[in-house]
Amino acid sequence: MIKNIPLRIGADILILICLLQSWWLAAFAVAxxxxxFFPYFIELVAAGIIFDALYGMVPxxxxxGYISTIEAVVVFGLVAGIRSMVRK
Amino acid sequence: xxxxxxxAATVVVILIVVIQVISPRFFPGIFVAIAxxxxxxxxxxxxxxxxSAETLENEKEELVRSISEMQVKLSATKALESENAxxxxxxxxxxxxxxxxxxTAKSKNxxxxxxPMILAAVLSRxxxxxxxxxxxxxxxxxxxxxxxxxxxxxxVLIGRVVDVFKSTSKVRLFxxxxxxxxxxxxxxxxxxxxxxxxxxxxxxxxxxxxxxxEGDFVLDESYDNKPIGIVSSILLDPTQPFKTVIFAPPVNxxxxxxxxxxxxxx
Numbered sequence: 074m075i076k077n078i079p080l081r082i083g084a085d086i087l088i089l090i091c092l093l094q095s096w097w098l099a100a101f102a103v104a105x106x107x108x109x110f111f112p113y114f115i116e117l118v119a120a121g122i123i124f125d126a127l128y129g130m131v132p133x134x135x136x137x138g139y140i141s142t143i144e145a146v147v148v149f150g151l152v153a154g155i156r157s158m159v160r161k
Numbered sequence: 162x163x164x165x166x167x168x169a170a171t172v173v174v175i176l177i178v179v180i181q182v183i184s185p186r187f188f189p190g191i192f193v194a195i196a197x198x199x200x201x202x203x204x205x206x207x208x209x210x211x212x213s214a215e216t217l218e219n220e221k222e223e224l225v226r227s228i229s230e231m232q233v234k235l236s237a238t239k240a241l242e243s244e245n246a247x248x249x250x251x252x253x254x255x256x257x258x259x260x261x262x263x264x265t266a267k268s269k270n271x272x273x274x275x276x277p278m279i280l281a282a283v284l285s286r287x288x289x290x291x292x293x294x295x296x297x298x299x300x301x302x303x304x305x306x307x308x309x310x311x312x313x314x315x316x317v318l319i320g321r322v323v324d325v326f327k328s329t330s331k332v333r334l335f336x337x338x339x340x341x342x343x344x345x346x347x348x349x350x351x352x353x354x355x356x357x358x359x360x361x362x363x364x365x366x367x368x369x370x371x372x373x374x375e376g377d378f379v380l381d382e383s384y385d386n387k388p389i390g391i392v393s394s395i396l397l398d399p400t401q402p403f404k405t406v407i408f409a410p411p412v413n414x415x416x417x418x419x420x421x422x423x424x425x426x427x
Contacts, residue, residue, distance in 0.1 A: 093196055093199050093200070094203075095285050113166060115170065122177065122188065123192055126188040126189045126191070126192040126193070127189070127192050127193060127196055127285075127296075128285070128294060128296075128331075130181075130185065130186075130188065130189045130324075131294075131323045131324045131331060131333070132185065132323075132324070133323060134323075
């Protein structure tokens with residue numbers, strides 16, 4: 074696990090740029106990779122919330138307006154679980 | 162330590178859910194307001210903010226020439242419209258539509274049947290946005306509401322506003338998967354229902370005997386018969402009693418930089 078704070082901040086900035094450019098695939102790829110290497114990478118869930126806030130969360134979309142948030146939470150849990158199993 | 166983090170995370174999640182239930186537009190309002198300056202800066206750069214004065218001057222001259230040509234064509238169109246109205250009057254059928262000009266100025270809600278169109282810059286567009294939506298740079302400040310329709314040049318209808326913020330708004334394209342519109346296809350005005358396929362295209366099913374050809378115009382029946390697309394291909398399965406018409410707007414929605422917004426009277 075990497076505990077380099079500047080590197081983590083760099084990853085956060087990269088994710089934010091990808092979100093602003095609406096490059097959602099790139100944002101999630103960077104976030105998932107970062108979640109594997111950084112401890113408690115809650116920025117993955119924040120990325121999902123921000124993406125939905127920018128491009129989703131429209132009333133008539135229903136649950137589909139929150140799909141990125143849901144995916145981020147699920148992936149965060151999966152990565153945390155797999156990591157804890159692999160690194161035991 | 163882990164328990165503390167888990168507890169804190171649970172509290173944050175519950176807080177976010179509660180805020181979202183009480184005020185669904187709280188987070189979108191904040192993040193869109195934060196993102197807007199970045200989108201505007203990027204739009205300005207793409208529009209030539211970093212170009213030299215000479216390049217901009219040449220571009221301006223070319224645009225002025227194009228505007229002059231379009232004004233000539235517009236005069237011809239107005240003459241045709243006037244003749245059309247005259248012929249309708251002769252046949253006893255008055256036209257209910259008048260020409261709607263474009264305007265970049267703020268406009269209050271009007272009692273007129275046709276409201277002026279407002280030019281808007283596209284700050285974010287699909288496919289990258291992931292939801293087949295556009296974000297345009299006008300919102301409540303220009304009296305945009307969820308009854309506003311969005312067009313591209315040529316009065317081609319492409320979508321409707323689904324969420325409005327102070328100075329931005331989200332536009333759902335009619336080509337979004339699951340969106341349906343009532344249409345009239347071709348010269349015979351064959352009625353059908355079109356479904357968005359995503360990727361800037363629609364599909365509709367018509368009778369196998371219907372006379373529809375590639376290049377036929379498609380009109381939107383729901384909104385004053387505005388043009389909505391051009392037939393690009395027809396898929397025919399000999400085992401089926403219908404054929405599938407694929408059509409798309411005449412402009413690439415993934416490369417849009419400007420759109421026109423107009424309030425629609427339901």
